[in-house]
Amino acid sequence: MPTGERESARQSASSEQILAALEPEAASEAGPRKRLELRHISKSFGGVRVLKDVNLDLNSSEVLGLLGDNGAGKSTLIKIITGVHGADEGQILLDGKPITGLNVQRARQLGIETVFQERALADQLPLWRNIFIGRAESGPLGFLKVGAMRRTTADLMGESMGFTSTVLTPNTPVQGLSGGERQGLAIVRALHFHAEIVILDEPTMGLSLKETDKLIHFVESIRAAGKSAIFIDHNIFHVYSVSDRIVVLDRGRIAGQFATSRYSLNELMEIMREVASTGSYTEKERYRDVEGAPTKTEGER
Amino acid sequence: MSASAPAVSAPVPLSRRLRSFAVSWASQIGITVAFAALWLLFIFGAPSVFLSDRIYLSFAQTVPYFAIVALFLTMVIVAGDIDLSFIGEMPLCMVGFTFTWQATGSAELGFFAAIGVGILCGLFNGAVVTIIGIPSLVVTIGTQFLFSGLALVLLNGKSTPLVTTNSSFIYWLLVGKVGSIPIDFFWFLILAVVAWALLNRHRLGHNAYVIGDNKQAAQLMGVPIRRTRIMLFVLVGMASAITGMMNSLSLNNFFPGVGSGYLVYTLAAVFIGGTSVFGGRGSIYGTFLGAFMIGGLEAGIVAMGLTAYFVTPIQGAIILIAVSIHAILQQRLR
Numbered sequence: 001m002p003t004g005e006r007e008s009a010r011q012s013a014s015s016e017q018i019l020a021a022l023e024p025e026a027a028s029e030a031g032p033r034k035r036l037e038l039r040h041i042s043k044s045f046g047g048v049r050v051l052k053d054v055n056l057d058l059n060s061s062e063v064l065g066l067l068g069d070n071g072a073g074k075s076t077l078i079k080i081i082t083g084v085h086g087a088d089e090g091q092i093l094l095d096g097k098p099i100t101g102l103n104v105q106r107a108r109q110l111g112i113e114t115v116f117q118e119r120a121l122a123d124q125l126p127l128w129r130n131i132f133i134g135r136a137e138s139g140p141l142g143f144l145k146v147g148a149m150r151r152t153t154a155d156l157m158g159e160s161m162g163f164t165s166t167v168l169t170p171n172t173p174v175q176g177l178s179g180g181e182r183q184g185l186a187i188v189r190a191l192h193f194h195a196e197i198v199i200l201d202e203p204t205m206g207l208s209l210k211e212t213d214k215l216i217h218f219v220e221s222i223r224a225a226g227k228s229a230i231f232i233d234h235n236i237f238h239v240y241s242v243s244d245r246i247v248v249l250d251r252g253r254i255a256g257q258f259a260t261s262r263y264s265l266n267e268l269m270e271i272m273r274e275v276a277s278t279g280s281y282t283e284k285e286r287y288r289d290v291e292g293a294p295t296k297t298e299g300e301r
Numbered sequence: 302m303s304a305s306a307p308a309v310s311a312p313v314p315l316s317r318r319l320r321s322f323a324v325s326w327a328s329q330i331g332i333t334v335a336f337a338a339l340w341l342l343f344i345f346g347a348p349s350v351f352l353s354d355r356i357y358l359s360f361a362q363t364v365p366y367f368a369i370v371a372l373f374l375t376m377v378i379v380a381g382d383i384d385l386s387f388i389g390e391m392p393l394c395m396v397g398f399t400f401t402w403q404a405t406g407s408a409e410l411g412f413f414a415a416i417g418v419g420i421l422c423g424l425f426n427g428a429v430v431t432i433i434g435i436p437s438l439v440v441t442i443g444t445q446f447l448f449s450g451l452a453l454v455l456l457n458g459k460s461t462p463l464v465t466t467n468s469s470f471i472y473w474l475l476v477g478k479v480g481s482i483p484i485d486f487f488w489f490l491i492l493a494v495v496a497w498a499l500l501n502r503h504r505l506g507h508n509a510y511v512i513g514d515n516k517q518a519a520q521l522m523g524v525p526i527r528r529t530r531i532m533l534f535v536l537v538g539m540a541s542a543i544t545g546m547m548n549s550l551s552l553n554n555f556f557p558g559v560g561s562g563y564l565v566y567t568l569a570a571v572f573i574g575g576t577s578v579f580g581g582r583g584s585i586y587g588t589f590l591g592a593f594m595i596g597g598l599e600a601g602i603v604a605m606g607l608t609a610y611f612v613t614p615i616q617g618a619i620i621l622i623a624v625s626i627h628a629i630l631q632q633r634l635r
Contacts, residue, residue, distance in 0.1 A: 082521075105523045114521070116522075119518065122519075123515065124577075124582050129511070133511050136507045136508075138503070143498070144503060146502060
């Protein structure tokens with residue numbers, strides 16, 4: 001079967017290849033530095049307050065895990081950071097400077113990239129158009145540089161995505177790709193444009209074990225390169241294994257922040273259970289200060 | 302590991318390259334084969350008619366009347382919208398032409414007035430669709446009535462003779478002849494190239510494809526959805542203005558019902574050409590051939606000796622066959 005051949009040919013893609021694409025720079029030795037700060041962010045949709053006074057920091061070389069039930073406000077928070085929605089109240093600072101007029105284009109210019117998975121791929125369109133959604137390379141009159149975009153796509157396919165199959169070309173529609181390949185495409189799309197902050201929204205959904213491993217490697221490589229990532233997932237195992245710090249959202253508020261170096265997975269799961277039933281985490285004697293967490297968050301507690 | 306494994310490791314077997322080509326161009330290949338088959342049928346069925354140039358000169362004049370709008374309607378449908386209001390835009394644009402021409406005596410100014418009205422109609426459609434957020438099917442049914450009704454009111458339902466425009470430059474530009482070939486055919490060719498370039502080689506078309514394929518993706522990736530959709534409606538408005546003028550000037554008479562018979566032909570040209578009603582897929586090439594298929598049927602059927610009663614059912618059958626071929630090709634060649 002041609003499909004079988006294709007599968008095996010493309011299974012040779014390795015995490016090293018994705019790692020190589022990141023051109024890891026030496027992580028800054030000056031210690032963590034605040035990249036992104038959210039200050040008192042609130043957001044309502046039609047009278048429902050989805051986010052209530054959220055304060056959140058993201059440091060360089062840090063992977064931040066974002067956990068929360070359905071409706072906790074995870075995706076709204078992400079959409080505010082990426083400029084899809086505007087916040088009703090509050091401020092976003094990047095490298096200490098407030099960002100005004102944030103929209104998706106501007107967020108991407110600032111180096112905030114999101115891996116939205118297949119939700120953000122256009123199935124019937126060729127790979128090259130998918131890589132360049134929302135930021136086609138074009139001349140002064142708006143005419144596309146199709147040749148350049150196809151070449152870039154072919155290079156990315158060979159080097160970063162590890163698509164060695166000869167069946168896939170930049171002109172292949174995305175609908176022919178496997179789940180892992182789609183994910184590779186979504187990740188490479190985010191990284192090609194020099195992302196400083198990578199947001200991964202439910203990245204393990206629909207992935208095989210092997211593909212999940214690859215993804216975890218990839219997230220670790222972001223940290224190694226001195227960049228930052230926010231990892232959103234419903235699966236606490238995945239979030240725990242990859243994150244430096246875990247933020248638990250509950251009903252639009254931050255219910256707690258936990259450094260994974262100080263909490264075991266079991267402790268965290270207990271806390272999550274408590275948050276889910278009571279809406280907050282009250283076991284004060286076990287709460288320990290989180291490195292790099294803002295004092296405000298501690299004060300609130 | 303083989304991090305440097307080149308993408309072109311092994312020579313691609315010809316069969317695979319053929320398959321890859323077939324998958325990429327399935328829709329265009331399908332419509333080309335269907336077009337050739339139909340035309341061969343006509344040539345064998347009525348060689349005296351279909352091997353002479355007179356029938357082609359006739360097509361060159363009549364097909365553009367409904368097909369120019371189809372070119373730009375293709376782009377609207379690719380973006381996941383539809384515009385049924387063009388048959389109302391045509392008379393309203395002609396009102397703009399007529400009033401300006403009567404007031405100033407200049408058909409050239411009338412031309413720009415008609416284009417201006419077309420742009421305004423498109424902006425209105427686009428604004429109601431994107432700002433209020435009503436599906437374009439519903440909006441443009443409404444504006445179709447609105448625009449054509451407005452034209453009737455403004456003209457009091459009367460038609461206007463345009464004979465005295467015949468000496469104007471605009472008359473030659475829109476309905477003149479180059480040699481023996483009607484000039485509107487050249488406009489159709491030029492505008493087909495323009496539409497192709499806008500859809501396939503321009504930011505506008507790039508964004509239109511993404512919006513039609515996956516609106517959520519377009520939103521998440523920062524595609525200017527509203528601006529793109531409005532722009533596409535404006536293009537249809539401008540095409541309607543041009544077609545309305547061509548049609549009226551060629552008849553030397555503007556009657557407020559101009560264009561009303563084109564709705565089904567225009568839509569049929571787009572869908573025969575393989576453009577998906579769900580958006581994200583479509584080609585100007587397909588619409589171009591589709592227009593000649595639907596436009597050539599009447600002459601072909603009558604020339605082959607069937608009565609005119611056969612025209613409509615055969616047109617219906619051709620539309621269904623063409624759309625079925627596209628659907629099957631899509632499912633098989635994933």
